[in-house]
Amino acid sequence: MSSDLPSTTPPDGKLTGTVVAVQANYYFVQLDTTSAASANLPPALHQPQQLLCTRRTRLKKIGQKVMVGDQVVVDQPDWQGKRGAISQVLPRSSQLDRPPIANANQILLVFAIEEPTLDPHQLTRFLVKAESTGLQICLCLSKCDLIDAAAQAAWHDRLKPWGYDPVFISTYHGIGLEQLKQQLRRGMTIVSGPSGVGKSSLINQLIPAADLRVSEVSGKLGRGRHTTRHVELFELADGGLLADTPGFNQPDLDCSPEALTQYFPEIAQRLQTGNCQFNNCRHHAEPGCVVQGEWERYPLYVQFLTEAIERQQQQQQQADPDAIMKRKVRGKDQVTYEPRLNRHKYRQESRRSTKQSVQVMKGRVEDFLDHSDQAPDEEA
Numbered sequence: 093m094s095s096d097l098p099s100t101t102p103p104d105g106k107l108t109g110t111v112v113a114v115q116a117n118y119y120f121v122q123l124d125t126t127s128a129a130s131a132n133l134p135p136a137l138h139q140p141q142q143l144l145c146t147r148r149t150r151l152k153k154i155g156q157k158v159m160v161g162d163q164v165v166v167d168q169p170d171w172q173g174k175r176g177a178i179s180q181v182l183p184r185s186s187q188l189d190r191p192p193i194a195n196a197n198q199i200l201l202v203f204a205i206e207e208p209t210l211d212p213h214q215l216t217r218f219l220v221k222a223e224s225t226g227l228q229i230c231l232c233l234s235k236c237d238l239i240d241a242a243a244q245a246a247w248h249d250r251l252k253p254w255g256y257d258p259v260f261i262s263t264y265h266g267i268g269l270e271q272l273k274q275q276l277r278r279g280m281t282i283v284s285g286p287s288g289v290g291k292s293s294l295i296n297q298l299i300p301a302a303d304l305r306v307s308e309v310s311g312k313l314g315r316g317r318h319t320t321r322h323v324e325l326f327e328l329a330d331g332g333l334l335a336d337t338p339g340f341n342q343p344d345l346d347c348s349p350e351a352l353t354q355y356f357p358e359i360a361q362r363l364q365t366g367n368c369q370f371n372n373c374r375h376h377a378e379p380g381c382v383v384q385g386e387w388e389r390y391p392l393y394v395q396f397l398t399e400a401i402e403r404q405q406q407q408q409q410q411a412d413p414d415a416i417m418k419r420k421v422r423g424k425d426q427v428t429y430e431p432r433l434n435r436h437k438y439r440q441e442s443r444r445s446t447k448q449s450v451q452v453m454k455g456r457v458e459d460f461l462d463h464s465d466q467a468p469d470e471e472a
């Protein structure tokens with residue numbers, strides 16, 4: 093398994109492994125066999141492949157967390173009891189907090205075409221979230237046995253301009269799995285997507301030994317039942333590690349307005365062929381913008397941008413309440429904050445009013461650029 097692990101050099105002569113699951117304060121560590129050899133462990137002991145480990149108190153004291161995917165040094169293995177203690181966490185090449193996982197290099201985003209029906213808005217949210225990790229993305233559309241070839245081709249053609257070339261799969265009919273395996277061979281892949289799209293079914297197909305629990309999509313709501321509850325890593329026969337994760341239906345976006353522009357491949361495509369007039373263009377209402385236009389997800393971009401600006405303003409307000417809120421001293425030790433009356437409340441716009449405000453904005457764009465901490469569609 094060492095070939096699929098992140099390329100940190102294990103400390104010489106020490107026993108290392110990868111954390112494949114975490115449960116309460118226990119860590120399941122898959123041992124790196126080459127490190128076991130270099131640690132000069134007697135082969136006669138028939139070392140087990142996995143040890144159930146605790147975390148050394150020293151790590152607890154320095155607040156060092158241990159995550160699934162971590163490469164760790166294991167001390168004092170008890171081969172018969174199959175136990176050990178983690179004494180060191182090797183440097184991580186990446187770290188995600190939701191789902192909590194270290195050293196992954198790819199996200200396999202799984203969406204069902206039907207059951208539950210593919211929702212382009214939800215898919216875009218997941219894609220943006222996935223893009224924000226900086227990891228490679230492989231988009232996989234599952235349950236393609238539920239649609240005909242024409243519908244599949246239509247989805248393919250629709251997603252191409254988004255910048256994605258999805259792999260269509262059906263675990264029921266074994267379609268697309270070989271193609272997928274090729275994309276999963278290298279490194280560690282996080283399988284992500286809404287509940288009920290068939291993530292665990294897919295992993296079971298690829299790695300029968302995983303034997304993961306699978307549940308039917310709820311008839312009433314057409315949603316998954318959140319069958320998978322924790323993150324766990326599995327090794328593929330042809331190389332590569334896969335992490336099953338609990339499905340979640342609405343990832344929260346927490347990126348800045350500036351970062352958001354990097355998470356839509358369409359924007360990068362348009363910037364390849366031309367430049368916006370302003371360097372810090374948010375591609376919303378600025379004149380001389382090459383990004384604004386008739387592409388399918390542009391209204392979604394504007395919606396997410398509006399959310400990102402709103403979030404940024406809230407964060408600024410929290411960081412500096414005096415700037416936006418009026419500080420009121422009400423007697424001894426009692427300070428309250430109230431909104432300043434001359435500030436207009438920021439509101440989220442409908443698509444139609446977004447279009448209208450684009451027109452209005454053109455007139456005041458200079459203004460906006462001079463006060464770029466202000467939302468573009470805030471009322472003057």
Ligand SMILES: Nc1nc2c(ncn2[C@@H]2O[C@H](COP(=O)(O)OP(=O)(O)OP(=O)(O)O)[C@@H](O)[C@H]2O)c(=O)[nH]1
Nearest residue numbers: 263264288289290291292293307308318319320339
């Ligand atoms: N039609 C069809 N149904 C599938 C396919 N793959 C999985 N399913 C069904 O989809 C349902 C959900 O599958 P799971 O594998 O539990 O989905 P999951 O994504 O792991 O869900 P969570 O663990 O809740 O996040 C089950 O009823 C599966 O039998 C497929 O290729 N075609």
Ligand SMILES: [Mg+2]
Nearest residue numbers: 291292319320
């Ligand atoms: Mg599952």
Ligand SMILES: [Zn+2]
Nearest residue numbers: 368373375381
């Ligand atoms: Zn622009």
